[in-house]
Amino acid sequence: QTNFEAAPVTITAELEGIGIAGESVVVELCDELGVKLESQTVVGVRDGEIFSVRFQVKPEKRGVLFYQVSASRKQAVADLGVISKVEEATLLNNARTVMVNRGQGPYNVLYVSGRPNWEFKFLNRALAEDNEIRFHGLIRIAKREPKFQFRDKDSNANRIFTNTDDEKKEQVEQYDEPVLLRVGQLETGELAGGFPKSSEELFAYDALILDDIEADFFTAEQKSLIQDFVGLRGGGFLMLGGTESFVEGGFHRSPIGDLLPFYLTGVSQRPASPEYALALTREGKLEPWVRVRTTQEQEDRRLEEMPRLKTLNRVGALKPGAVELSVVQSKSETTEPALVTQRFGRGRTAAWLIGDLWRWKLHQAETDNEDLEKTWRQTVRWLVGDVAQRLRIEAVRKQDHPLRPILLQAHVCDDNYQPLDNARVEVELTTPDGETLKLTAAPVEQYSGEYATTYVPRVPGTYRANIIAYEPDGSEIQQSQTGWVCEPAGDEFLTLEPHREFLEQIAQQSGGEVVELDRLEEFVTTLPDRDVPIAEPRIHSLWHTWTVFLCAVTLLIGEWGLRRWKGLA
Numbered sequence: 374q375t376n377f378e379a380a381p382v383t384i385t386a387e388l389e390g391i392g393i394a395g396e397s398v399v400v401e402l403c404d405e406l407g408v409k410l411e412s413q414t415v416v417g418v419r420d421g422e423i424f425s426v427r428f429q430v431k432p433e434k435r436g437v438l439f440y441q442v443s444a445s446r447k448q449a450v451a452d453l454g455v456i457s458k459v460e461e462a463t464l465l466n467n468a469r470t471v472m473v474n475r476g477q478g479p480y481n482v483l484y485v486s487g488r489p490n491w492e493f494k495f496l497n498r499a500l501a502e503d504n505e506i507r508f509h510g511l512i513r514i515a516k517r518e519p520k521f522q523f524r525d526k527d528s529n530a531n532r533i534f535t536n537t538d539d540e541k542k543e544q545v546e547q548y549d550e551p552v553l554l555r556v557g558q559l560e561t562g563e564l565a566g567g568f569p570k571s572s573e574e575l576f577a578y579d580a581l582i583l584d585d586i587e588a589d590f591f592t593a594e595q596k597s598l599i600q601d602f603v604g605l606r607g608g609g610f611l612m613l614g615g616t617e618s619f620v621e622g623g624f625h626r627s628p629i630g631d632l633l634p635f636y637l638t639g640v641s642q643r644p645a646s647p648e649y650a651l652a653l654t655r656e657g658k659l660e661p662w663v664r665v666r667t668t669q670e671q672e673d674r675r676l677e678e679m680p681r682l683k684t685l686n687r688v689g690a691l692k693p694g695a696v697e698l699s700v701v702q703s704k705s706e707t708t709e710p711a712l713v714t715q716r717f718g719r720g721r722t723a724a725w726l727i728g729d730l731w732r733w734k735l736h737q738a739e740t741d742n743e744d745l746e747k748t749w750r751q752t753v754r755w756l757v758g759d760v761a762q763r764l765r766i767e768a769v770r771k772q773d774h775p776l777r778p779i780l781l782q783a784h785v786c787d788d789n790y791q792p793l794d795n796a797r798v799e800v801e802l803t804t805p806d807g808e809t810l811k812l813t814a815a816p817v818e819q820y821s822g823e824y825a826t827t828y829v830p831r832v833p834g835t836y837r838a839n840i841i842a843y844e845p846d847g848s849e850i851q852q853s854q855t856g857w858v859c860e861p862a863g864d865e866f867l868t869l870e871p872h873r874e875f876l877e878q879i880a881q882q883s884g885g886e887v888v889e890l891d892r893l894e895e896f897v898t899t900l901p902d903r904d905v906p907i908a909e910p911r912i913h914s915l916w917h918t919w920t921v922f923l924c925a926v927t928l929l930i931g932e933w934g935l936r937r938w939k940g941l942a
Contacts, residue, residue, distance in 0.1 A: 585615025604718025609756030792822025805834025
């Protein structure tokens with residue numbers, strides 16, 4: 374479902390049986406070591422009717438994983454070992470293997486807030502339990518002040534740092550700078566200068582969250598940089614509601630306002646309702662990351678039990694392409710958007726127009742309910758789930774080629790996530806028998822920043838490929854893994870029905886014929902009288918032909934005679 378290690382994987386198998394009407398079928402899910410993870414029994418199978426079986430498993434490690442789904446008659450399972458009782462034409466189409474790529478993490482998320490609030494508390498607590506997310510924050514605890522105010526003779530540092538060791542540091546905020554609290558597992562020097570001022574610094578993150586922060590906090594260059602972060606880099610962007618967000622934050626006619634999935638003009642001045650009830654739209658119910666409970670009944674009960682919210686940012690009409698996933702309903706039965714998303718360039722944006730979701734947790738403080746934490750984790754995972762990386766891999770099987778080779782394509786980008794043409798891409802391939810092969814991907818002339826190599830699987834089984842991209846100076850850019858499954862027998866016996874059109878085409882091109890079953894004996898009796906064409910390839914040099922030799926001698930004599938006649942020899 375997602376590319377996170379902690380998220381579950383859903384495997385759906387579609388099965389069809391012939392000649393087993395009314396019987397029961399046992400479907401098992403095993404890992405690549407053959408350990409059975411789950412088993413389900415389907416009762417009353419109908420001939421020729423496709424039925425589905427769904428498994429949900431949570432892997433314990435990341436990377437490329439393989440799972441096998443196998444199906445068998447329940448009676449055959451009971452009679453295992455008695456070959457005479459197995460009446461199937463072939464058992465090769467009773468199992469299929471699937472590859473699951475758990476992606477790469479952890480993902481870096483930058484959170485910027487205009488003030489300490491309850492929202493940050495529960496958001497930070499929820500993401501602290503997720504090993505796939507690195508949550509970094511900038512929280513403003515004091516706005517900037519004019520230099521001439523409260524200025525002493527010895528220091529220009531903000532008075533918050535008076536009589537502290539931080540006052541002697543070079544990175545201490547001055548009076549004309551906001552005082553920021555840095556939270557998270559920050560590296561040395563990370564976010565030391567406040568919000569990133571260059572693309573190299575901001576593009577290192579996968580998602581950006583703005584919470585109750587006004588537009589004037591950012592410079593004009595930083596606003597354009599945030600837009601490039603989403604549109605060009607492909608990052609995720611989320612703005613949360615508050616007293617200084619959206620319209621109240623002055624984001625109208627700014628690059629950040631262009632990212633939002635709605636217009637900040639034409640805001641209606643309806644009287645504020647003291648209470649709002651949260652509800653999901655039809656599109657919201659179809660999104661797994663928006664839902665919290667497993668069934669619709671439980672989801673409806675959860676929404677009814679939620680406390681009434683009191684903080685809502687009003688906005689204008691939705692932009693074309695925006696999707697409204699959640700709304701709030703007031704006592705007057707009017708609805709207004711609460712959660713809206715849209716695509717922007719290569720990335721995706723979302724807006725939570727509610728500023729007090731923390732009431733949800735306080736309302737459930739006496740219980741162990743973690744609905745709010747789950748909502749925050751799923752929202753952030755959606756933000757970074759489709760974020761572009763500097764190295765992206767695709768393994769495509771060429772179906773139109775008789776050998777059905779695997780085309781490995783690598784897309785490499787530079788620090789600004791622009792195509793990198795002079796990179797070096799190497800592939801370490803592991804075959805089913807444990808052999809390791811090293812391949813080199815060559816640049817594709819038609820596309821910038823794309824490299825490709827082809828491999829023909831010779832052995833049935835599972836294949837793993839580790840792709841490494843290098844900078845022109847030899848430094849490593851990134852590693853990525855992929856894999857595929859080679860099951861020629863399963864593909865061949867996927868259906869046992871004869872492909873008559875294909876057989877007739879082969880017979881026509883090879884000079885043969887398609888024989889009906891009732892004409893088989895007649896065809897056998899005519900075999901002794903049939904001419905069997907035999908094609909025997911021979912290699913004969915053209916120089917050994919007497920006509921070519923005679924022509925060459927004649928040309929030489931003629932050329933010599935012409936020279937003698939003209940006095941050239």
